[in-house]
Amino acid sequence: MVEWTEQERGIITSIFSSLDYEDIGPKALCRCLIVYPWTQRYFGAFGNLYNAEAIKSNPNIAAHGVTVLHGLDRAVKNMDNIKATYAELSVLHSEKLHVDPDNFKLLSDCLTIVIAAKLGNGFTPETQAAWQKFLAVVVSALGRQYH
Amino acid sequence: MSLTQKDKAAVKALWAKISKSADAIGSDALSRMLTVYPQTKTYFSHWPDMSPGSAPVKAHGKKVMGGINLAVSKIDDLTNGLLELSEQHAFQLRVDPTNFKILSHCVLVVVSSMFPNDFTPEAHVAFDKFLTAVALALSEKYR
Secondary structure (H helix, E strand, O other), rough: OOOOHHHHHHHHHHHHHOOOOOHHHHHHHHHHHHHOHHHHHHHHHHOOOOHHHHHHHHHHHHHHHHHHHHHHHHHOHHHHHHHHHHHHHHHHHHHHHOOOOOHHHHHHHHHHHHHHHHHHOOOOOHHHHHHHHHHHHHHHHHHOOOO | EEEEEEEHHHHHHHHHHHHHEEEEEEEEHHHHHHOOOHHHHHHHOOOOOOOOOOHHHHHHHHHHHHHHHHHHHOOOOOHHHHHHHHHHHHHHOOOOOHHHHHHHHHHHHHHHHHHOOOHHHHHHHHHHHHHHHHHHHHOOOOO
């Protein structure tokens, strides 16, 4: 089981309570598709991803970015049991979506960059450490049910 | 994933905007690396003070960004341009190459936090490719 200090819990809940999901979600997903273009392989049915402008103005991608971010909510609300909380989602990503779990890290890095842009100086080294620890646990849980 | 002309132009454009803050970027990136990835502290046990923003950290951050500045100027031929640095990292420093990725990530985080409007996804992909190419050039002589 993952051990969280009070400080780490505080940092994670504080970041999420101040998040505008409609803004950050789309930004993180768009950045991932632009910075790591091979991730577009999972979005063939989403419409025009031809260039950065198309990706940024694609409403399906934006909606999906919001969905992904809300998915992280569950982990924030169940920080002491992220593995079990994500068991079903892990199966979904493996069996139905067939997403290479390496991609989870790519998206999580983009989310970190977007949060850094939003928080500026507020994204201190300690905050970054807690944030990345949280995302690492999420990433690990999402890959857990792959076989 | 080699650098296209478009990538090089994007890197130079971003560097023009951020380079005057190079020292601060270097210090912050290094501080972050030592905090977020504590295993990297093993390379600096000879420093009296490894805390974020300390004198050795600031000085070293400046040195690292000096290397990146050199790399920008040699962007058309990183392997030859960074030959001396590559030999230094291979034979003296012997930093495990995984750490190049770690430090690069920290640099990206700092640039994003300091220049949120300039660090667009387009600038991000070019700069990430560039730092990857720099890491590759630095590990040229490793084996």
